[in-house]
Amino acid sequence: MRPLNSCAKRPPMWLIIFAVLTACGVFGGVARAEAPAVAAPAFASDRLSVEVVGQGPDVILIPGFGSSREVWRATADRLRATHRVHLVQLAGFAGEPWTHGDGAFVQPVVDELHRYIAENHLGSPAVVGHSMGALVGLMLAQQHPADVGKLMSVDSLPFFSALYGPTATAETAAPFAEQAAAGILNTPDEAFRTGQARTAEGYSRDPATRVAMIEWTIASDRRAMASAIKDVMTTDTRPGLPAMTTPVTALYAADANGGAPAAMADAMWTREYATLPGVTLIRVDDSRHFIMADQPTRFAELLDAFLAE
DSSP states (O other): OOOGGGOTTOOGGGHHHHHHHTTSOOOOOOOOOOOOOOBOTTOOOSSEEEEEEOSSSEEEEEOOTTOOGGGGHHHHHHHTTTSEEEEEEETTSTTOOOOOTTOOOHHHHHHHHHHHHHHTTOOSOEEEEETHHHHHHHHHHHHOGGGOSEEEEESOOSSGGGGGOTTOOHHHHHHHHHHHHHHHHHSOHHHHHHHHHHHGGGTOSOHHHHHHHHHHHHTSOHHHHHHHHHHHHHOOOGGGSTTOOSOEEEEEEEOTTTSOOHHHHHHHHHHHTTTSTTOEEEEEESOOSOHHHHSHHHHHHHHHHHHHO
């Protein structure tokens, strides 16, 4: 792995490791006018809440680490005329309450999404996840194949710590995961905000998104963030890829001016998804981690095509 301070043009996914290891930045999303969240009928959870809008085929939208469901607001507003959209908000992020201390984060979210789909009789909805949200979607598809009709992964990998290099494992990543969690928990508030502001530009080309990612993560519970980053950095779903039958479309970003060079992104995503049968890999140029914000028209086109398949 290259020294972090030598990454003049780090790929957007380096934010998983670079940002948290230095406790100076985390994921956020597109700033939009806030809409009142409406809990889904007949479902209560201390792991997530769901706002439902529109009518039609079901689509579940899952945000990433530290994000508000508002990262998907523009997408939901566009889809609601033709789809029933389920906007997930994860507990502990962007002001959502967190009651689980330093306990597990990711697997309980997968369990609760499975329960949500079953109790609301959604069948096999389309699932769209950004970053950590896509990891959740991938785990859901592996553990409960009938829950996911198809999955769109937005700038996400099946094992995030593969960014350390092709020989990385969950075991070798564990010490770095602990270090990342400690950084999140122990950095003073002022330094934490300053650090996020300093690194936000690397994660999106869109100024509103940069502002949002700072404010949403400041509103997040740091214990939830620490628990989540440990899980994310030590969860390797690659062994389960060969047996998957769920159709997966994986979008990934490339940006020659401050993001991941195309050749680097191509090599990473091709290598890490190599064993997933039938995966569709699509590079989105001139974009950083938040593809839906940096290239909204292109993202909308790709999402529409995905939903129409």
